[in-house]
Amino acid sequence: MTDLGLTPFLVLASFLFVCGVVCIATKRNAIGILMGVELVLNAANLNFVALRGSGRRRSAWRGKSSR
Amino acid sequence: MTLSHALFAILASVTAISALGVVLSGSIVRAAVWLLFTLLGVSMLYFLLGAEFLGAAQLIVYVGGTLVLVIFGIMLTAQGPFSSLKTRPMEWVVGGALGAVLFALLVNAVRPIPDLQPGGAGTLPGTGPLGMGFLGIANNGAVAYLLPFEIVSVHLLVVLIGAAYLARAKRHQRTEGEA
Numbered sequence: 001m002t003d004l005g006l007t008p009f010l011v012l013a014s015f016l017f018v019c020g021v022v023c024i025a026t027k028r029n030a031i032g033i034l035m036g037v038e039l040v041l042n043a044a045n046l047n048f049v050a051l052r053g054s055g056r057r058r059s060a061w062r063g064k065s066s067r
Numbered sequence: 068m069t070l071s072h073a074l075f076a077i078l079a080s081v082t083a084i085s086a087l088g089v090v091l092s093g094s095i096v097r098a099a100v101w102l103l104f105t106l107l108g109v110s111m112l113y114f115l116l117g118a119e120f121l122g123a124a125q126l127i128v129y130v131g132g133t134l135v136l137v138i139f140g141i142m143l144t145a146q147g148p149f150s151s152l153k154t155r156p157m158e159w160v161v162g163g164a165l166g167a168v169l170f171a172l173l174v175n176a177v178r179p180i181p182d183l184q185p186g187g188a189g190t191l192p193g194t195g196p197l198g199m200g201f202l203g204i205a206n207n208g209a210v211a212y213l214l215p216f217e218i219v220s221v222h223l224l225v226v227l228i229g230a231a232y233l234a235r236a237k238r239h240q241r242t243e244g245e246a
Contacts, residue, residue: 003069003071004071004072004075006180006181007177007178007180008075008079009112009116010177010180011174011177011178012079012082012083012112014170014173014174014177015083015086015170016082016083016086016105016109017173018166018167018169018170018173019083019086019087019089019090019166020086021165021166021169022090022162022163022165022166023089023090025158025162025165025166026090026154026158026159026162027154028153028154029095030144031095031099031137031140031141031144032095032098034137034140035089035098035099035102035137036089038102038106038129038133038137039086039089039102039105042105042106042109042129045109045121045125046109046112046113049112049113049116049118049121050116052118
């Protein structure tokens with residue numbers, strides 16, 4: 001587990017999300033729009049994983065076993 | 068500036084620059100190659116976060132499967148003028164402005180989320196209680212979500228069959244009209 005905070009991951013995920021939304025909005029191609037959807041889904045997955053790491057750190061902070 | 072900070076800086080810059088490349092590249096094939104580097108960066112970030120299985124699954128499913136599917140789609144549909152349709156400058160301006168506003172909003176929403184909460188809500192439930200609650204076998208009278216889930220899946224199946232039927236009927240009609 002890293003000693004980074006939660007915020008950099010969330011900011012990076014929001015950047016990926018915004019890139020996906022702009023890609024969906026500006027591409028004139030079905031496959032380009034599909035790529036934008038892929039970016040949005042990856043941003044959501046990155047959020048999930050970052051928050052899951054936060055939960056484990058929280059339980060380790062409270063003195064419980066980390067797994 | 069520890070090792071994880073440096074690794075995160077490298078991986079985040081690679082991922083962000085590749086995502087910008089996906090958005091800004093005009094050619095659809097170049098966008099696919101930029102998307103490859105974005106997916107690789109996200110999988111490395113999973114490894115950095117300690118989710119090794121998810122990183123490997125990302126490598127296998129996205130980089131190995133979905134991206135190859137996208138490239139096949141490009142190769143099958145890249146005939147005619149659709150492969151290089153230009154976006155107008157006004158659309159770039161409007162889309163970029165909306166994206167910047169959305170990014171500022173999201174960063175403002177994300178920043179006050181606390182990292183470590185010493186006395187926060189209890190530990191997260193594992194997958195076992197979640198699955199049991201989903202099936203309705205939970206001990207504390209939880210709502211069973213299995214019936215709505217099945218109803219939704221039957222709905223989706225009906226929609227799928229209906230869409231296939233409609234597409235087939237239209238093609239049949241056209242062949243009849245040509246004959």
